[in-house]
Structure formats: C-alpha cells, structure tokens
Amino acid sequence: MKLAIPVEAKGLQKKVCTSFGRTPYFLIYDTDSRVEVYLDNSAAATQGGAGIKAAQIIVDSNVDALLTPRCGKNAAEVLEDSGIKLFKTRDGSIKDNLEDFAANKLEVLEEIHAGFHNHGGK
Amino acid sequence: MKIAVLSGKGGTGKTLVSVNLAAAAKSAAYMDCDIEEPNGHLFLKPEKIKTAIVYNKIPVVDENRCTGCRICVDFCKFNALAYISGKLRIFEDICHSCGGCQLFCPEDALWEKDKEIGKIETGVSENVQVLTGILNTGEASGIPIINRLLERGSEMEITQNIADAANESHGIGGIGSTKTEKLTVIDCPPGSACSVMESIKDADYCLLVAEPTLFGSHNLRMVHELVTLFKKPHGVVLNKCLEGENPSEIFCKEYSLPILAKIPFDHELGTLNSKALIAVREQEKYRKLFSSLLQKIVEEVAYETVIGS
Known part of the structure; x- marks a missing residue:
C-alpha cells in the first residue's frame, strides 16, 4: 500500500507538517517495501490554490491514502474524486504516525476546513 | 477629476466623507467601489435606478x-x-x-461561459450621479465589478463632457463660465488589498480618512504606504476628532502629510448620519466644511499638476 504524508523535513524521525497544501515535502511511503520517496511540493510557493495543486501531486503519485493533520475543501474534492482515503495524523514523528496507521489507530479525517486562502494555516 | 477616498480599516468615515463631498460639489458622480457592502446609496437614495449584471468568464471543458x-x-x-x-x-x-x-x-477543448458575479446600479440623487457596485454573496473577487464601475464612470464622464461642449457652443453656458471638470468621488473598500488598488488606479487624488486612535494611525500608515507606492498625490481627513492627543495627527506631522480637514466627533453630525441623511444637504456648517475640503483638494491637485509637469 502506498501512503502520502506532508512532512516538514526528510527522515522518518521528522515531524508531519501541519499544512497540507503548503508543506515543503511529501513523503510517499510504500508499506510493503518500506521505500521512502520524498517529493518537493511545488505547490508550496504558489500564489493561490495550493491545496488543489498539492492534491494533484498526490493523485499523480498513485497513492492509496493520505495521512494529514488537516485538509481544505478544494484539495479534499480532488482527493475524493480519485478515491484516495484521508486519515488524520496526530502529534509526533512520521514514524509514530506510520506505526499508528499500521495498527489501525489513525482515524478517518472528516473535518474539512473551508481553506485559509493565504490567511494563515502554515 | 477623480478623488478616491480610502482608509486602512472599516468604519473610519469613508462613506460619510465621500457622499458629502459629492453632495457639496455642483455636479458629481459618486462611485461605490465597496462592492462587498456598498452603503453610499442608503444616504444618497438615488432614483431612476438602472441595473446592469456583471459577468465573469469561467472556462468550460469539452x-x-x-x-x-x-x-x-x-x-x-x-x-x-x-x-x-x-x-x-x-x-x-x-x-x-x-x-x-x-x-x-x-x-x-476549452471555451468560456459567463458566470454572474454581481451587478452595477446607476441612479440620480439631486446633483449626484450614483454608481453602486454590488458583489454577489460568496463570490471570491469583486475586481471585475470595480473595473466595470470605473469604465462606466469614464463613459458617463465622456457623455457629460460632450453635453457640456454642446451647451457651450450654443452659448447656454453663459459668458464667463469656465468649463469645470466633472468630479468623481470613489468610495473605496476598506483596507489596502487588491480591490483598493483597483479602485485607486485611475484616481487623480487619494483622500485618506483616519480615526484619532493608535489603531487608526496604524491603519493610516498602511494606506499611506499604498498611495506612496502608487505615486498618488494624497492628503488626510481626520475624522471623529476629540480634545487631546490624536495619534493619526502625529503620524501626519511625522510624514508631512497635508491635513485637509478635521471632522469633529460631534453629536449632531452623528445623529444626521445615523438617520442616513447627508449632512451637507441638512446643515450649512457642514456644507461649508465639505466645500472647503473639496476646494483644498482641487488646489492640491492643481499644485501637484504644476509640480509634476
């Protein structure tokens, strides 16, 4: 199974990023092979619609699920259209969250915010 | 001549100043660019309203x-x-x-469809032509409405000038009548974001309205930065003036900004305003206050034109 996570820096000990659309990197993690691939998030520097562009990157990576602390309305629409499941991360390292996911401890992300539109959310 | 009235925050008195300036002029156009919550029409109560829908182009895919x-x-x-x-x-x-x-x-595979985003209402209130931009609730940007308003204002100005010229050639203007340029007062949205930039881009003069508080002076600083960036001649109206220290006035002195009027924080003016009346049309003293403000702006613009040439 392939997972995507917005992350602050490269390495499993690092933290999950609090922003989805404007995270610096995405970790694409294969739970079978345990291969970590880090993608630069080209949406981070865009003027607007970062969530949509970030979601497009995730969709194009053919992942099965996204683990994120939160997600905006537009990004959620893109992700749901392509059948990607959303799970809510908790405070802690990437590794903690991957272990929680493997143990079915992460909840499905249900609260979708209306978007920050450059007014915070970093 | 186009005067834009702006302030760094809402509630400083942009609309009060705008509608009264327009009412104090012999003939003027009042343009409400505060498209998210236009309220100048509540005071001017225009008649013979004509409505034009404003559309945006949105792509559609085949x-x-x-x-x-x-x-x-x-x-x-x-x-x-x-x-x-x-x-x-x-x-x-x-x-x-x-x-x-x-x-x-x-x-x-792509073409464009029209999406309604709001409307423009035009009407007349005695000596004032009233143009109001109204953005539909939930729309993200009112910029196209502001642009359409400014275009509409220019069209009306041209029509007016042609009419004036026609009158002059027929001698209706009378001997010694000088052709005075029509005044347009642009009531801007609050703040210093895109919609304000759009509203002031064609203005000949920017009038900054400020409150006598620390918060007010901070907001004055924001719009002052904006008009400086746009290289617009500008001056300040201090509103709600009380006895004692006025942080906005201190700011004006610090930056050598001309203070064109001080409007007192007075009960009578507040009452007229709360009844949606135009002070200039009700009380001679307010007519004098705003006529003098208008005169000062005209002088400032003339001075800027000389300096700039």
Missing part, C-alpha cells in the same frame, strides 16, 4: 476533445484546474478569468 495533456493545468498560476481520474476539473471560485487555459489548449 470532455470529448480533452486529451489530458495538462497544458492548462500547468499553465494556471492560480491552480484553478486539476486533472483527476481522466477528467479535467475546474474550480470556478479559484479562477481569475485570465483566459490563458483556453488560449493554450492545443485541442480547442
């Missing part, structure tokens, strides 16, 4: 033609397009109607 090349997705600087599960998805609220996606589509 799914039979779209090959999924994603040129449009990559082009869009606002990320209003996404390509998911073999389909192009368009986010109408994010789109800025630049038309680029349509231009770059190699398959001619």
Whole structure:
C-alpha cells in the first residue's frame, strides 16, 4: 500500500507538517517495501490554490491514502474524486504516525476546513 | 477629476466623507467601489435606478476533445484546474478569468461561459450621479465589478463632457463660465488589498480618512504606504476628532502629510448620519466644511499638476 504524508523535513524521525497544501515535502511511503520517496511540493510557493495543486501531486503519485493533520475543501474534492482515503495524523514523528496507521489507530479525517486562502494555516 | 477616498480599516468615515463631498460639489458622480457592502446609496437614495449584471468568464471543458495533456493545468498560476481520474476539473471560485487555459489548449477543448458575479446600479440623487457596485454573496473577487464601475464612470464622464461642449457652443453656458471638470468621488473598500488598488488606479487624488486612535494611525500608515507606492498625490481627513492627543495627527506631522480637514466627533453630525441623511444637504456648517475640503483638494491637485509637469 502506498501512503502520502506532508512532512516538514526528510527522515522518518521528522515531524508531519501541519499544512497540507503548503508543506515543503511529501513523503510517499510504500508499506510493503518500506521505500521512502520524498517529493518537493511545488505547490508550496504558489500564489493561490495550493491545496488543489498539492492534491494533484498526490493523485499523480498513485497513492492509496493520505495521512494529514488537516485538509481544505478544494484539495479534499480532488482527493475524493480519485478515491484516495484521508486519515488524520496526530502529534509526533512520521514514524509514530506510520506505526499508528499500521495498527489501525489513525482515524478517518472528516473535518474539512473551508481553506485559509493565504490567511494563515502554515 | 477623480478623488478616491480610502482608509486602512472599516468604519473610519469613508462613506460619510465621500457622499458629502459629492453632495457639496455642483455636479458629481459618486462611485461605490465597496462592492462587498456598498452603503453610499442608503444616504444618497438615488432614483431612476438602472441595473446592469456583471459577468465573469469561467472556462468550460469539452470532455470529448480533452486529451489530458495538462497544458492548462500547468499553465494556471492560480491552480484553478486539476486533472483527476481522466477528467479535467475546474474550480470556478479559484479562477481569475485570465483566459490563458483556453488560449493554450492545443485541442480547442476549452471555451468560456459567463458566470454572474454581481451587478452595477446607476441612479440620480439631486446633483449626484450614483454608481453602486454590488458583489454577489460568496463570490471570491469583486475586481471585475470595480473595473466595470470605473469604465462606466469614464463613459458617463465622456457623455457629460460632450453635453457640456454642446451647451457651450450654443452659448447656454453663459459668458464667463469656465468649463469645470466633472468630479468623481470613489468610495473605496476598506483596507489596502487588491480591490483598493483597483479602485485607486485611475484616481487623480487619494483622500485618506483616519480615526484619532493608535489603531487608526496604524491603519493610516498602511494606506499611506499604498498611495506612496502608487505615486498618488494624497492628503488626510481626520475624522471623529476629540480634545487631546490624536495619534493619526502625529503620524501626519511625522510624514508631512497635508491635513485637509478635521471632522469633529460631534453629536449632531452623528445623529444626521445615523438617520442616513447627508449632512451637507441638512446643515450649512457642514456644507461649508465639505466645500472647503473639496476646494483644498482641487488646489492640491492643481499644485501637484504644476509640480509634476
């Protein structure tokens, strides 16, 4: 199974990023092979619609699920259209969250915010 | 002559100053660019209202033609397009109607449709032509409405000038009548963001309205930065003036900004305003106050023109 996570820096000990659309990197993690691939998030520097562009990157990576602390309305629409499941991360390292996911401890992300539109959310 | 009235925050008295300036002029146009919550019409109560709908262009995709090349997705600087599960998805609220996606589509799979975003109402209130921009609730940007308002204002100005010229040639203007340029007062949205920049871009003069508080002086600083950036001649109206220290006045002195009027924080003016009356039309002393303000602006603009030439 392939997972995507917005992350602050490269390495499993690092933290999950609090922003989805404007995270610096995405970790694409294969739970079978345990291969970590880090993608630069080209949406981070865009003027607007970062969530949509970030979601497009995730969709194009053919992942099965996204683990994120939160997600905006537009990004959620893109992700749901392509059948990607959303799970809510908790405070802690990437590794903690991957272990929680493997143990079915992460909840499905249900609260979708209306978007920050450059007014915070970093 | 176009005067834009702006302030760094809401509630400083932009509309009070704008409607009274327009009412104090012999003949004027009042343009409400505060399209999210226009309220000048509540005071001016225009008649003979004509409404024009304002549309925005939004792309539409022909799914039979779209090959999924994603040129449009990559082009869009606002990320209003996404390509998911073999389909192009368009986010109408994010789109800025630049038309680029349509231009770059190699398959001619995109065209544009009209999306209603608001309207413009024009009417007359005694000596004032009233133009009001109204953005529909929930729309992301009112810029197209402001642009349409400014265009409409210019069209009306041209019509007016032609009429004036015609009158003059027939001698109706009378001996010694000098052709005075029509005054347009632009009531801007609050703040210093895109919609304000759009509203002041054609202005000959910017009038900054400020409150006598620390918060007020901070907001004055913001709009002062904006008009300086736009190289617009500007002056300040201090509103709600009380006895004692006025942080906005201190700011004006620090930056050598001309203070063109001080409006007192007085009960009578407040009462007239709360009854949606135009002070200039009710009380001679307010007519004098705003006529003198208008005169000062005219002088400032004339001075700027000499300096600038």
